[in-house]
Amino acid sequence: MILVTLGTQKQKFYRLLEAVDNLKTDEEIIVQAGGSSDYKSDKMKIFDFISYDEMGKYIDEADLIITHGGTGSIIMPLQKGKKVIAAPRLEKYGEHINDHQKEIVNVFSDEKHILAFNDGDDLQKIYEKSKKFKPIPYKSNTKNFIKKLEEEIEK
Secondary structure, three states, X not given: OEEEEOXXXXXXXXXXXXXXXXXXXXXXXXXXOHHXXXXXXXXXXXXXXXXXXXXHHHHHHOOXXXXXXXXXXXXXXXXXXXXXXXXXXXXXXXXXXXXXXXXXXXXXXXXXXXXXXXXXXXXXHHHHHHOOOOOOOOOOOHHHHHHHHHHHHHO
């Protein structure tokens, strides 16, 4: 099963939905579309929103997560050891208010945690590559960050 997550932004992300809709695959495709909920497809099961617990279950069941470039949407599947393809929402298409997701996706991709689907890329080729992709496990640095922040506050 492929799980597609688009976050909760009000901006539509048809570019990613169309690319997923055009994938040549027999896998079931479940989509959490958020603000893109009016997209229609005969190939994908599309939900506006999925509860946190239900999202966790879908992630557990999925062989692949295709997501927008939101940090939470990338990290949650990585923490469960899942393969992720992330596509940054772009300002020039009205998908977000700026291009910060490009930086997020590039960092995770450069560190070999995920595969990036950037503007102009062929999602079918990235999907095929994902079948052999072995992501480097993601280790959160939150505890270390909080410790250093507390030390700074105490000074």
